[in-house]
Amino acid sequence: MSVTLPRTPLYTDHYEYTMLEASLHDGTADRPSVFEVFGRRLPTGRRYGVVAGIGRMADAIRRFRFEDGDLEGLTERGVIKESTAEWLAGFRFSGDIDVYAEGELYFPGSPIVTVSGGFGECVLLETLVLSILNHDSAVAGAAARMVTAARGRPILEMGSRRTHETAAIASSRAAYLAGFSATSNLEAGRRYGVPTAGTSAHAFTLLHRSEEDAFRAQIEAFGTDTTLLVDTYDITQGIRNAISVAGPRLRSIRIDSGDLDVMATGARELLDELGAPDTKIVVSGDLDEYSIAALAAAPVDMYGAGTAVVVGSGAPTAQLVYKLVEVEGRPVAKRSEHKGTTGGRKSAVRRHKPTGTATEEVVVSQGEPESMPGDKRLQVPLFVSGELAPQPTLEESRELLRQRLISIPWEGLKLSPGDPAVPVVMSRAS
CATH class of the missing domain: 3.20.140.10 (nicotinate phosphoribosyltransferase)
Incomplete structure (x- = not known):
């Protein structure tokens, strides 16, 4: 193009x-x-x-x-x-x-x-x-360190809102060069062919009268091949609501706050208990190479990194x-x-x-x-x-x-x- x-x-x-x-x-x-x-x-x-x-x-x-x-x-x-x-x-x-x-x-x-x-x-x-x-x-130097720390798990670049609008496009390109799997930035996708991905924010859940209504709307629009954000209110109930609405074929859930190691471990146990062993866990929330490395033993399937990427992680x-x-x-x-x-x-x-x-x-x-x-x-x-x-x-x-x-x-x-x-x-x- x-x-x-x-x-x-x-x-x-x-x-x-x-x-x-x-x-x-x-x-x-x-x-x-x-x-x-x-x-x-x-x-x-x-x-x-x-x-x-x-x-x-x-x-x-x-x-x-x-x-x-x-x-x-x-x-x-x-x-x-x-x-x-x-x-x-x-x-x-x-x-x-x-x-x-x-x-x-x-x-x-x-x-x-x-x-x-x-x-x-x-x-x-x-x-x-x-x-x-x-x-x-x-x-790219910071992103490459994050890719190494992730040990083969994919990372989504999602830092567009944390930098200048033009720098965001360049950052997406550089992060993809370094090994990130995709970006949230649509212009980087248009201009450089970087794969794009994205789910929803807490605002979408808050828009609806209940968490179940928000999840139901997303599933009706995209099917079960989507990611539901489960920590707007109570994460345990959020996971239960996600599987109740989407069923065990839900692609993934995202956790964006708290002690991610503890949260991911608990989420994996609960998903397995609910009969959704194939539902993946995505974590985000001010991740850098050090916090990604600290999650090496956690049952995390994918990371979302934003601010640290676009500012070169310091x-x-x-x-x-x-x-x-x-x-x-x-x-x-x-x-x-x-x-x-x-x-x-x-x-x-x-x-x-x-x-x-x-x-x-x-x-x-x-x-x-x-x-x-x-x-x-x-x-x-x-x-x-x-x-x-x-x-x-x-x-x-x-x-x-x-x-x-x-x-x-x-x-x-x-x-x-x-x-x-x-x-x-x-x-x-x-």
Whole structure:
């Protein structure tokens, strides 16, 4: 399905246009330059990061073009001069972009994105690229931890009401990439093909004169292949009412409050007693990776996670940066204390044991890592001379992440703080 998305030339900071203006004035705007996106560290407590948002970023760069009124508005507000407006009038990104594939893992220092082209065209993309990758990678990183904690039980993403309406769509996509089974967000379903699901809220039960009337209305509308919310009043009576109305073929009940471990255990016992052993139990209510892990032994069949997903479970940004590392083939580096960079364009491979377990990531500045058995080259083309390269589907990226999580040492999947799951070795080509 074709989906119309907004153009993106103003999805950036004023200072990007300040640098463009000045570089056009002194003749440096077209100097061949290389920018890199990387993280100096992982969010606190994390042992790996997930690359997410590459597909959205590609779409945004493809739509980075000006139309009538855009440039006029920038000149009227004094952001740029007429000469710069003329330079931007037919703007299309014409450089190269190499990336870690969406669904790939990253670690401190991983060159996740490399943008090559004239300084002016590359610098304009900084805020756009970072805003997408920082958000989506943060959400995907948190969601992947929840998927691991769920141990194969499905998780529904249901955080749309806890974030900005546009961020909700991106969050749904990122969570699905990370392994969630579905989302409550219908626009994510329309735009990205993410499966959607949903039941009802307490308001629907309160609307009716009795809980039985509410359950009966839902069953009449959807049949028994639905989920009844049973904790509006008394959960024990709610379960009894659900089975009384729907019968033992009811697909599932949902519990949204209380001590979920105790509630789920009691619910399972009661459902079995009522002759509904196949009725599943769904739990929700401010779940994160830690509370999901704590429910590992409980008779829970599915989780619903919302707030923690869309805010990155305490890490709302992946802390990625976009830095100039090369000009006209010459490495350049920032020397600020605690915020320095390594000059030169990077190449990266991940090394593996014969069993497939990742052992280290080797990043080389101004050259290529020595090839060894089991190496996997990490960067792939996204744009070549301004043209978008063929891209994987969201389902393919989802599978890539699943495989990558299998490849890291098991210690790297722990929820406790620790060193990155795979060490990054930085070196300079000899």
